[in-house]
Amino acid sequence: MVALEQYRRMAAALAKAGIEDAEYEADLMFRHITGRSRLAFLPEEPLAPKMQAALQQLCDDRCTRRPLQYLLGEWGFCNVVLKVGEGVLIPRADTETVVEKALELIAPCKAPRVLDLCAGSGAIGIAIKHERKDAQVTCVELSPKALYYLRQNAAPEEVDVVEADVLGYENQLLDTRYDLIISNPPYVTDAEYAALAPELAYEPKMALVAAQEGLRFYEYITKAYAPKLAEGGWLCFEIGASQRTDVCGFFEKNGYTEIQSIQDYAALDRCVFGRKRNVSAKMKL
Numbered sequence: 434m435v436a437l438e439q440y441r442r443m444a445a446a447l448a449k450a451g452i453e454d455a456e457y458e459a460d461l462m463f464r465h466i467t468g469r470s471r472l473a474f475l476p477e478e479p480l481a482p483k484m485q486a487a488l489q490q491l492c493d494d495r496c497t498r499r500p501l502q503y504l505l506g507e508w509g510f511c512n513v514v515l516k517v518g519e520g521v522l523i524p525r526a527d528t529e530t531v532v533e534k535a536l537e538l539i540a541p542c543k544a545p546r547v548l549d550l551c552a553g554s555g556a557i558g559i560a561i562k563h564e565r566k567d568a569q570v571t572c573v574e575l576s577p578k579a580l581y582y583l584r585q586n587a588a589p590e591e592v593d594v595v596e597a598d599v600l601g602y603e604n605q606l607l608d609t610r611y612d613l614i615i616s617n618p619p620y621v622t623d624a625e626y627a628a629l630a631p632e633l634a635y636e637p638k639m640a641l642v643a644a645q646e647g648l649r650f651y652e653y654i655t656k657a658y659a660p661k662l663a664e665g666g667w668l669c670f671e672i673g674a675s676q677r678t679d680v681c682g683f684f685e686k687n688g689y690t691e692i693q694s695i696q697d698y699a700a701l702d703r704c705v706f707g708r709k710r711n712v713s714a715k716m717k718l
C-alpha cells in the first residue's frame with residue numbers, strides 16, 4: 434500500500450475511536466515503526482508489507498484506548514526519553530511546569546541534594562538531573578512495577594533509586610538534608626477517578642488516587658519531611674487544579690515561608706512550593 438494512504442486510514446480509525454489528536458498520534462506511530470514522519474514520504478511511495486502490518490497492529494491496539502505511550506514503550510518528558518509500560522504512571526506535559534519551577538528554585542544552589550518522592554518512572558528527578566549534572570538526586574518509589582521502569586530510566590543519568598513507602602521513609606533518613614524535596618504524588622479523588630478518560634483505566638490506580646479527597650500525601654509530606662530540608666531548602670509539589678488552597682494551608686500550618694503557586698500552560702493551578710524558614714538569615718537581620 435502507498436504509505437500516505439495507510440496514514441490516512443490510521444488517522445481516520447483513531448478519530449473514529451474518539452482519540453482527539455488522531456493525526457498527531459498516527460504520525461508518532463509512523464515515526465516509531467518506519468523511523469520517518471509521514472511528511473517524509475513521497476506521494477506515491479509504497480510501504481513495505483511488514484511495516485504496514487506493524488502500523489496496523491499499533492493502530493488497532495490504540496483504538497481499544499490503550500495509551501499510546503504504553504504501546505510505544507517510551508515517552509519524551511522535558512529533555513529525556515523515559516521507558517514506560519503498564520504499571521507506571523505516564524509522564525505528562527503538565528508536570529514539565531513543575532520541573533521548570535524546580536530548576537529555577539535550585540538555580541542558586543551548588544551541587545543541590547534533591548529528593549523525588551513517589552517518583553514513578555522517575556520523570557521529575559531524572560529531568561532535573563539531566564539539566565543539573567552537579568545535583569545529587571534520589572528517587573523514592575514503592576510500586577515494584579514502577580520500580581522496574583524507574584531503575585532503567587535512572588541508571589544512565591546516575592540517579593539513585595530507593596524502594597520505600599514515602600509514608601514512613603522519612604524515618605530511614607539519617608543526617609542528609611535536602612535542598613529540594615519534590616513530589617507528584619497521587620492526588621485524584623475517588624469521584625474524579627470514576628469520571629476520567631478511558632486511557633486512565635490502564636494506568637496504576639495507586640499512582641493516581643489518594644485518600645482524604647486526594648490530599649493525603651500533601652498533608653503527610655509537608656509535616657513529616659520538613660525536618661529533612663536544609664535551611665532555605667524548598668518543598669515543591671505538583672497539585673490537582675482544585676487543591677491550591679488546601680495545599681497552601683498545609684505549608685502554612687507547618688511553618689514554611691515564601692509559599693507560592695503557579696499554573697501550567699493550560700492555565701490550571703499545577704504547582705505549589707514553599708521554603709523552610711531560614712533561621713540563620715533571620716538572625717542576621
Ligand code: GLN
Nearest residue numbers: 617618619620621640641
Ligand atoms: N495529572 C494526573 C491526571 O491527570 C494525575 C497525576 C497524579 O495523581 N499525580 O490524572
